[in-house]
Amino acid sequence: MPGRRRRRLRLRSGGPAAPPPRAARRSPEHTYGEVNQLGGVFVNGRPLPNAIRLRIVELAQLGIRPCDISRQLRVSHGCVSKILARYNETGSILPGAIGGSKPRVTTPNVVKHIRDYKQGDPGIFAWEIRDRLLADGVCDKYNVPSVSSISRILRNKIGSLSQPGPYDGSKQPPPQPALPYNHIYQYPYPSPMASPAAKMGSHPGAPVAAAHVSLPRSWPSAHSVTNILGIRTFMEQTGALAGTEGSAYPPKMEDWPGVNRTAFTPAQPVNGIDKAAADGDIKYPQPAPGLSSVGSFLPACAYPPSNQHGVYGGPGGYIPPGHPWQPQGSPLGHHGPGVAVHGGDLASAMAFKQPGREATDRKPASPAGKSPDTLNTIHGLSIPASSS
């Protein structure tokens, strides 16, 4: 974040720009997506589907090197690196909240005060609130919200929420209340539950991370993989899997071998989530299977942006509850209870992986290297184990 500094002059243009063969460029309709150098499909500016993200983490935990993951999934190594780094840092595989802007004047504190004023005097006028904000020193003349802004706050944030403000004074977004940020993680479904998770700013290496982390954690479902599992269920019910999720993804994606459920049975009772959840996101057509045992999944996604949200949506993010990095709880320690690893794949994999890597924080080879446990950790997630 530190501003985008331009350090070297490169010819290449940003992301997709360069790819020579832009084979898949947005074609007539939905064909969003461009093809990267590895042959994977991606949508510029949009996050990879959760399934792929999940897969990246999963593979890393199985001990697959990032470079191999990159090739297998056809995702740029920079992206793999970024996702794994984030996962290690925050425990979440979810992308950060995209879009939106920070409140300029309607800060959490201001909103809180407005709410207080309104609760204290339901008949108070917006201009009176404005005066009180000034009088109480909550704002100064330069940053006091306009009457119209106050009205909007009353209408959108306070009115509807009735109780809990969207943001409480503290930055921590309440778990469920609709938060401004992160909706992304939520499901697009009608009732937007908000996912407050807040925009955790997840900057890839950023300091912000902390905040990030915090949120999710507190949220049981939020970014945890577990949730994902839950999601799956949810999705299935809703039919999201069927492509509904926004319907964005073509149903076929489901078949994606790698990601999908093929391998999983819905049965993963475990945490409930599972790949399905992930799948939700994913619906990408997948070419051939192929790769190795680990699941191979190929290319990615051509997904309509709109979906994305849905995808990520879900109740929460995927933060593995017991994630090692977790500052708070006992991370690795137990990955919690629910290890949902579905199939034995992971489990075994983990096992296998364990020995060697524990070590320092991360396993050398793969950043994701959380202990195998982690996987479970991801736990919740059932990771689609590869279709292997």
Place this chain on the structure above:
DNA sequence: GTCGTTACGGTTGAT
């Protein structure tokens, strides 16, 4: 060959 980093072009969503 691997991997961390980062400029770039892009999308999104609150203001």
Place this chain on the structure above:
DNA sequence: AGATCAACCGTAACG
């Protein structure tokens, strides 16, 4: 309704 802004995204490429 539309513009602006700031956040994030993934890729490509540097080191």
